[in-house]
Amino acid sequence: MTTKFNTTKQTNENGATKMRRRDFLRNLVITTGGVTLGGSLLAACGGSSTTTTVGGLAIGTPEQPIKLPVTTQAIADGLANETGVLEILNWADYVNPESIALFEKQFGVKVVESIYDEEGAAIAKLRNGTFKPDLIFGMSSTGLAKLVSGDILQPLNKSYIPNFGNVISGLQNPYYDLESQYTVPYMIYGNGIGYRTDRIDKNAFTSSNGYDVLWDSQYKGKSGVLDSPRDTLAMAMFRAGNFDANTSDPAIIKQAGDDLIAMREATNPKVDILAYTELPAGNRDINFTWSGDLFTALQYLPEGVSPEVLGFWYPPKTITTNDFFCLTKNAKAPVLAHQLINFLTDTDNALLNRSYVGYQPALGTITVDMLLKSGTIPESLVDALVTPERYEAALSQVTLDPDVDALWTDQWIAFTAG
Amino acid sequence: MIKSPRLWTGLALPGTTWLITLFAIPFYAVACVAFGTIDPIFRDAAPQWNPLLWNLDQAQNILVSLTSGPLRGVFIRTVVFVISAMVLSFTIGFPIAYFLARHAGKRKLLLLSLIIVPFWVNYLMRMLAWVNLLSPSGLFSRFMSMFGINYNWLDGSPTTVILGLVYGYIPFLILPLYATLERLDWRLIEAARDLGASSSEAFRLVTVPMSKAGLAAAGVLIALPMFGDYYTNDLLSRSPSTEMLGNQIDFYLNNSTQPQNGALLVLVMSLFLAIFMSLYLRSTNRFAKETVK
Numbered sequence: 001m002t003t004k005f006n007t008t009k010q011t012n013e014n015g016a017t018k019m020r021r022r023d024f025l026r027n028l029v030i031t032t033g034g035v036t037l038g039g040s041l042l043a044a045c046g047g048s049s050t051t052t053t054v055g056g057l058a059i060g061t062p063e064q065p066i067k068l069p070v071t072t073q074a075i076a077d078g079l080a081n082e083t084g085v086l087e088i089l090n091w092a093d094y095v096n097p098e099s100i101a102l103f104e105k106q107f108g109v110k111v112v113e114s115i116y117d118e119e120g121a122a123i124a125k126l127r128n129g130t131f132k133p134d135l136i137f138g139m140s141s142t143g144l145a146k147l148v149s150g151d152i153l154q155p156l157n158k159s160y161i162p163n164f165g166n167v168i169s170g171l172q173n174p175y176y177d178l179e180s181q182y183t184v185p186y187m188i189y190g191n192g193i194g195y196r197t198d199r200i201d202k203n204a205f206t207s208s209n210g211y212d213v214l215w216d217s218q219y220k221g222k223s224g225v226l227d228s229p230r231d232t233l234a235m236a237m238f239r240a241g242n243f244d245a246n247t248s249d250p251a252i253i254k255q256a257g258d259d260l261i262a263m264r265e266a267t268n269p270k271v272d273i274l275a276y277t278e279l280p281a282g283n284r285d286i287n288f289t290w291s292g293d294l295f296t297a298l299q300y301l302p303e304g305v306s307p308e309v310l311g312f313w314y315p316p317k318t319i320t321t322n323d324f325f326c327l328t329k330n331a332k333a334p335v336l337a338h339q340l341i342n343f344l345t346d347t348d349n350a351l352l353n354r355s356y357v358g359y360q361p362a363l364g365t366i367t368v369d370m371l372l373k374s375g376t377i378p379e380s381l382v383d384a385l386v387t388p389e390r391y392e393a394a395l396s397q398v399t400l401d402p403d404v405d406a407l408w409t410d411q412w413i414a415f416t417a418g
Numbered sequence: 419m420i421k422s423p424r425l426w427t428g429l430a431l432p433g434t435t436w437l438i439t440l441f442a443i444p445f446y447a448v449a450c451v452a453f454g455t456i457d458p459i460f461r462d463a464a465p466q467w468n469p470l471l472w473n474l475d476q477a478q479n480i481l482v483s484l485t486s487g488p489l490r491g492v493f494i495r496t497v498v499f500v501i502s503a504m505v506l507s508f509t510i511g512f513p514i515a516y517f518l519a520r521h522a523g524k525r526k527l528l529l530l531s532l533i534i535v536p537f538w539v540n541y542l543m544r545m546l547a548w549v550n551l552l553s554p555s556g557l558f559s560r561f562m563s564m565f566g567i568n569y570n571w572l573d574g575s576p577t578t579v580i581l582g583l584v585y586g587y588i589p590f591l592i593l594p595l596y597a598t599l600e601r602l603d604w605r606l607i608e609a610a611r612d613l614g615a616s617s618s619e620a621f622r623l624v625t626v627p628m629s630k631a632g633l634a635a636a637g638v639l640i641a642l643p644m645f646g647d648y649y650t651n652d653l654l655s656r657s658p659s660t661e662m663l664g665n666q667i668d669f670y671l672n673n674s675t676q677p678q679n680g681a682l683l684v685l686v687m688s689l690f691l692a693i694f695m696s697l698y699l700r701s702t703n704r705f706a707k708e709t710v711k
Contacts, residue, residue, distance in 0.1 A: 055458035118672050124462050149459050221573030227656075227673075264658050268574050272656040283553055283572060302555070402458055405675050410488075412674075417488040417666065418495065418658035 054401045059145045061398045065175035068148045074157040075334045081107055082333040089114045089133035096356035103343050109336055119143045126152050134331035135340060138323045141176035142399045154329040155181045160338035163345040168364040170391055183324035184341050185362035188386045189292040190320040191231055194275050197311040197380050199285045205313040211239035214288055217266040224270035224287040229412035230397055235288055236260050243317050245395045248404040257411025271416055291384040296358030312384035320386055320394030322362045360386055452681035461675035480682045496663040500644045503583035507640060511591040519599035537589045545653040574657025582650040587640040598632025631705050638698045642691060663687060
């Protein structure tokens with residue numbers, strides 16, 4: 001399998017070509033498509049492999065961060081804003097229309113939004129030209145490696161994004177994109193358990209293994225888990241004390257599948273991503289979900305119901321992750337795309353955006369205190385906020401090798417097939 | 419009579435083109451995905467267009483899963499759900515169609531319209547409306563609780579999904595049945611009654627046999643989409659205990675890195691339904707011959 005990377009040069013932000021021995025070797029690893037050859041070549045040169053490849057795809061991991069290859073120059077400094085239309089590709093309801101209207105007014109342009117509901121399908125459509133946006137919202141680190149491999153992105157010119165400094169410091173040089181060549185973080189969230197405080201006591205999660213509540217048959221027909229094989233199987237692994245969210249150990253994966261089946265027998269949980277509507281509506285008591293969903297849920301509370309009925313248990317060791325903006329290589333309005341990133345990483349604009357989206361912007365300038373003082377988050381949901389400590393303790397998910405991925409999928413099918 | 423074979427060939431051309439473009443080629447593409455491979459980088463389907471190079475290993479895995487693995491339960495459940503929904507649909511739909519054809523008189527058109535009008539509304543909207551009505555705080559649930567019936571319709575129970583299937587597809591059963599019953603020669607019923615048959619005997623021995631073609635057509639019309647249905651379960655349940663084959667196809671194609679498994683399930687289901695379709699065609703053919711005699 002070959003990739004479309006230019007393997008002979010790297011380009012810095014000013015367009016100057018620089019080539020380092022280490023970069024050459026890294027790219028060689030990528031284009032030869034395997035750890036074995038790359039590793040042996042590196043070893044032969046007296047170095048060690050610094051790139052993880054799965055199925056020929058070069059990815060960054062927290063242990064082995066990656067500086068992604070660059071095949072095209074970022075736009076030059078000081079260009080004028082384009083006029084007309086800026087096309088964005090986004091998840092549904094994942095940006096505040098009011099924020100977009102403000103941006104349109106400020107820059108005198110029109111923003112046209114296309115929606116995607118599954119990252120893999122979106123990448124396929126970006127590759128075959130069905131989607132031709134300027135700017136993509138909400139991509140994950142697993143999607144990024146594919147987008148770069150498909151030569152779909154262009155590097156960012158951060159001179160247009162002075163607000164980049166607002167980003168959480170630990171995410172300014174993330175493992176999946178060292179030096180943030182292609183990405184600027186958008187939202188941050190962690191995996192945990194949302195629950196109704198009027199039906200479940202907070203101590204149920206802290207007095208013993210908090211995950212056990214999801215296996216408690218008294219919540220039969222009133223519980224849910226994420227329709228996300230990686231997240232939900234990993235949750236079952238964490239419950240059993242295995243904290244490798246990317247494990248390739250067949251026994252651990254099988255055990256997680258068996259544990260989920262036991263949960264199914266005990267509680268008949270819903271498997272979807274609707275915790276943000278079902279918990280506030282009172283249709284569920286408990287749901288394994290993303291922390292950001294609980295903030296979104298506040299908007300779905302029936303009239304007269306206190307926001308304090310929503311609670312979240314943030315496990316001490318769990319997956320905490322972020323998504324990001326990235327710019328397409330063939331963007332027709334790249335300057336405006338940079339401007340929108342900068343606009344949404346401004347602290348005030350990010351707060352306005354958060355008021356609609358619910359999720360927590362990945363900005364260090366937005367502190368827990370600030371959010372609490374804003375009055376938009378009830379005390380009961382303080383635990384749903386990603387604090388610097390939680391981010392530091394985060395477990396990460398990376399792309400799995402196809403064979404390992406098949407093991408995970410098999411267990412997921414065993415669970416969902418009922 | 420025109421005897422030019424070219425003309426008949428020409429008349430068949432639009433239909434043949436339609437069949438090739440919109441059925442044969444897409445179906446072949448599904449097969450190429452099913453027996454193809456996966457792009458190791460993008461994890462999407464890499465169809466194998468050359469049948470000589472088709473990879474049958476995954477097909478074997480899926481067949482094993484369907485016969486003795488995790489998909490076996492899903493397959494059986496799908497068949498049970500569809501059969502239950504069909505029985506219920508016939509139980510509800512036949513009397514309605516019969517009444518419309520036989521007793522509605524001048525109000526026939528009005529009643530027919532009243533049955534059809536709700537189905538002009540988008541399926542998704544209708545189901546979402548039911549989700550609201552059936553939720554524990556919904557109007558229907560509150561109404562039922564006035565009579566002491568406190569049932570959580572949306573707790574992922576098979577009953578709700580089966581009722582959802584019935585509600586979603588019943589007009590497609592009523593309309594062809596009505597069309598068949600309306601054309602029945604009712605004098606034959608009267609003759610049966612004159613010859614001493616009770617009303618139930620006349621219905622069993624005359625009406626039902628004569629409406630066999632309509633019953634079969636209506637059955638096929640609702641069974642085919644029900645087998646592939648996944649959104650009814652998505653909207654009304656989302657529980658593993660009500661997962662249907664369509665949900666598994668949806669998962670494999672849209673949310674997994676094994677789209678070839680989704681394509682394989684499509685082929686298996688098509689084959690399964692083709693058997694029923696051929697039985698239907700044989701029975702209608704036989705019925706037509708009997709009618710001519």
